[in-house]
Amino acid sequence: MLVAYDPIYAHPLPEGHRFPMVKYELIPAQLLREGVITDSQLHAPAPMDEATILLTHTAGYWHQLQHQTLSDKEQRRIGLPQSKALTLREIVIGQGSIDCALHAMEHGVALNVAGGTHHAFADRGEGFCLLNDFAMASNYLLHQQLVRQVLIIDLDVHQGNGTAALFAGNPAVYTFSMHGAHNYPFHKEVSDWDVPLPDGMNDDAYLGTLSECLPELISKVKPDIVFYLAGVDILESDRYGKLKVTPRGCRQRDEMVFSALYKEGIPCAVSMGGGYSTHVRDIVNAHCNTFKAAAEIWG
Template identity: 50%
Template sequence: MKKLKVAWNDVYRHPLPDNHRFPMLKYELLPEQLTYEGTLDNSNFFSPSPVAEELILKVHDAQYWNNLKTLNLSRKEIRTTGFPHSKELIEREITIMGGTVECAYHAKENGISMNIAGGTHHAFTDRGEGFCLLNDQALAAVDLLDRKAANRILIVDLDVHQGNGTAEIFQSNDAVFTFSMHGANNYPLRKESSDLDIPLADGIKDEAYLELLVTHLERIAQEFQPDFIFYQCGADILETDKLGRLGVSVAGCKKRDEIVLKKALELEAPLVCSMGGGYSEDIKVIVEAHANTFRLAQDLFF
């Protein structure tokens, strides 16, 4: 029987000092909420294994990975990532990476699969930044291509911040199409070139946002014809987000997810969702917006 498989285990809990906890809390609250309300039960969750080092080295620079895992990055490099490094943090990161890689194969079985973390799109070939150390969707995409499990992969990045690391990693890879819709005036100030970038004005509302998404997603679907889709479904596009600057409502954010999920169904392209950012003042709003993506997955796919 087909089932929504969701990557999560205890390692996802944040091994971080208190002053870094807030944005990470959702990774505990989200599975609790989804289980409590009955959207997911224990049979939906799977516990991912850490990603293979061999795969990391196909995407990331060997020197960078070596310094990262041995906690030997420079202080400046660590500061750019946004949080203090520890053995536990690296263990968490490689487990989340393994989650997205395994999700890809669950998605091939079931149509869709989701990771309760990931979307670490600011991780470049040779550096991390913005709370991202390694790039989960890039690792999973390269794994699929290597195993000939997919040939034309679309990465739909709708986090409010540009998927700059993902764009850089796939700069010269024609098998992967990178599509990023993001705040024009938001981090990163120096943007990379995705295959398609749609910069958004501050304060953009549901209607204008969704119209842009529908138009461009439709065009990409026709021209690129993906056979696999990764979706970075960051909830930092919300009007309540402390960093986002956009004006999208929770209902608009849900509609956004619906558009992407329905497109994957229509194309019969397996879809993997990674969570991405979300920094609304009220954590309940963040959890609600992310929970909507899982509720939609259950409604539309199963």
């Protein structure tokens, strides 16, 4: 099992922006300490090349990120101050999702400690997302003719609006988003299949809904690869999630997705997505459970 991690996560951010970024340091450390992975499974991606970025994002927007010319309004929409370090981090994360996809196609599964930047559009960033890692990885695989059909399963509590917009009308990438109906973004884009969830949904209702969707989704799309966004902001401890899913239910969600894909022999590349619980240990433990579930199912 390959685990892509961002070796530049430690670049300092201004006061107030450090949390929840610290989780990217703590997740691989905990996985190593608990023996879920070994050092040999950790992979530090190189920065993505410009040609690959431009398969997804506009040249004008990429130029803004390169030269730090985002306006104050554009930075506020992203929620982070622009910096060269942040841009570098995003293209490393994006390459990490490509590397995970290539590894998964040979070995079944691979996980990116970061990623899940699904609010990034072709020409702008939003919601802590500058560049869309799953979109860039999908377009890379399609451009290289390594796959014909991609499925993106987005189970972050927030709709993958950037991803939906990027692949609108593109039959080669099927977008599925199961998200809070009354959560950010308040203007939703249209995915190929959106499942809006009511506030306060508990484990049984959440898992029941997912179990109804998954078989139909896989049967209908018949993907060559799945990109799975395993956000843990579905937890009832999450400050912004509005759902009532327990840590056990969150892990069962991952097991459900992984088991369905493993049964069909479909490779899976995973990104962690959001998580904003008050206590960082709750975020890290939930993310680590995703890695544990993958390790148990793929062996």
